[in-house]
Amino acid sequence: MSHDHNHSARSPKIRIEALEDLLVEKGLVDRSRIDNLIQKFETDLGPMIGAQLVARAWTDPEFRSRLLDDADDVLAKENISGAEIEHVEVKANEPGVHNVVVCTLCSCYPWALLGLPPSWYKSPEYRSRVVREPRTVLAEMGLDLDEETKLQVWDSSSETRFLVLPERPSGTENLSVVELAALVTRDSMIGVAKAKTL
Amino acid sequence: MSERLVHDIGGDLGYGPILHDPEEPVFHYEWERRVFGVMFQILRITAQRPGEMRYAIERLAEQDYFEHGGYFGRWEAVCELLLEEYGHLEIGELDQVLGALEGTGPASRARRIERKILNLLPDDVEVKIPRAKTVRRVLPNSPRFEVGDLVQAPETLQKGHTRLPAYVAGKQGYIVAIHPAEVLPDSSAHGLGERPQHVYCVGFDGEVLWGSQSEKSIKIHVDLYENYLLPVKQH
Numbered sequence: 001m002s003h004d005h006n007h008s009a010r011s012p013k014i015r016i017e018a019l020e021d022l023l024v025e026k027g028l029v030d031r032s033r034i035d036n037l038i039q040k041f042e043t044d045l046g047p048m049i050g051a052q053l054v055a056r057a058w059t060d061p062e063f064r065s066r067l068l069d070d071a072d073d074v075l076a077k078e079n080i081s082g083a084e085i086e087h088v089e090v091k092a093n094e095p096g097v098h099n100v101v102v103c104t105l106c107s108c109y110p111w112a113l114l115g116l117p118p119s120w121y122k123s124p125e126y127r128s129r130v131v132r133e134p135r136t137v138l139a140e141m142g143l144d145l146d147e148e149t150k151l152q153v154w155d156s157s158s159e160t161r162f163l164v165l166p167e168r169p170s171g172t173e174n175l176s177v178v179e180l181a182a183l184v185t186r187d188s189m190i191g192v193a194k195a196k197t198l
Numbered sequence: 199m200s201e202r203l204v205h206d207i208g209g210d211l212g213y214g215p216i217l218h219d220p221e222e223p224v225f226h227y228e229w230e231r232r233v234f235g236v237m238f239q240i241l242r243i244t245a246q247r248p249g250e251m252r253y254a255i256e257r258l259a260e261q262d263y264f265e266h267g268g269y270f271g272r273w274e275a276v277c278e279l280l281l282e283e284y285g286h287l288e289i290g291e292l293d294q295v296l297g298a299l300e301g302t303g304p305a306s307r308a309r310r311i312e313r314k315i316l317n318l319l320p321d322d323v324e325v326k327i328p329r330a331k332t333v334r335r336v337l338p339n340s341p342r343f344e345v346g347d348l349v350q351a352p353e354t355l356q357k358g359h360t361r362l363p364a365y366v367a368g369k370q371g372y373i374v375a376i377h378p379a380e381v382l383p384d385s386s387a388h389g390l391g392e393r394p395q396h397v398y399c400v401g402f403d404g405e406v407l408w409g410s411q412s413e414k415s416i417k418i419h420v421d422l423y424e425n426y427l428l429p430v431k432q433h
Contacts, residue, residue, distance in 0.1 A: 012233070013227065015296070016232050034239060037238055128213045
């Protein structure tokens with residue numbers, strides 16, 4: 001029964017190729033629109049948008065407090081809009097407090113600030129474990145927090161999206177906003193890493 | 199505890215290490231790109247209501263949710279399911295094209311849509327529908343709870359789509375913040391109206407969720423809709 005032909009018909013790769021052809025044939029989808037959409041999300045969006053916000057918050061205390069108080073207002077004024085950022089809250093790491101973001105029920109993520117989420121963020125391993133044993137998970141991912149540090153996990157179960165504001169690395173006092181933004185990784189804004197050091 | 203669907207895995211034991219690559223690309227394979235692009239076109243002609251696409255993913259069989267190429271594989275499966283349910287594909291049509299046994303695809307294994315009991319949903323309220331596409335609504339009534347209030351998540355909710363994760367069911371936590379009000383996905387995913395609710399960020403101490411074995415000084419925050427929450431008298 002389960003000869004090779006049948007087996008390959010189960011793979012998502014084979015199925016989506018056939019499905020796309022079928023839908024094009026039926027006039028239900030348009031290949032050029034599909035291509036444009038992929039292009040937009042793969043190249044135009046990414047963690048640099050979030051990184052710029054973080055770098056500005058590091059250098060401008062007034063901007064930082066506005067970002068923490070009312071991120072929606074900041075995003076509106078900066079003309080940042082797009083998918084999955086209807087309501088954004090920014091959580092600041094500080095000495096003794098660390099924040100980390102997850103979506104246990106699916107894979108909610110602030111696309112327009114960070115781009116599409118990485119595989120590990122969407123994996124059942126991360127989603128199940130980071131709410132039960134966040135210290136262990138972070139340590140496995142290379143971030144050791146001392147026991148006194150309070151660890152706050154944010155599970156994105158409504159349409160609110162979370163962005164972590166990592167701590168500014170020491171020794172970066174003379175860097176420009178552009179140089180600082182290069183230290184702000186995707187992982188540091190999810191909360192599974194610190195910002196890069198020099 | 200209500201019957202759990204396949205996606206509701208927060209706090210589950212038995213999962214292994216996280217395969218973490220800080221430099222990971224957005225897509226690993228060309229087929230993932232295609233799924234991503236096709237899905238958005240399909241959504242225009244299928245699941246448009248808040249929560250509807252998520253509920254379709256949640257209805258996938260375990261093998262399709264976990265072993266069909268991960269996140270984009272789930273999306274591929276859901277494309278088929280939605281296209282069949284909305285009548286854009288005949289049942290088993292894709293299998294036929296592929297020369298496979300008819301009815302062996304993910305749509306054939308997915309759960310049916312549950313019928314929700316209307317009486318168990320909160321009443322709908324009339325509010326202004328914003329012009330832009332958004333789930334945010336402005337409610338006439340003020341929030342029932344305040345920051346600092348002790349609340350309890352229900353032990354069970356009715357079957358079907360919900361955003362109450364099983365790991366907080368029956369647990370007590372504190373209101374940490376009040377988010378903007380939103381359409382209630384439990385209702386809208388099922389086509390039963392918006393029934394918008396105030397939404398709260400509720401903080402749960404690790405010990406409350408995981409007992410004395412919990413890691414120390416951890417707090418888990420979950421966003422919960424007002425109709426989920428029960429007040430708790432504080433002594």
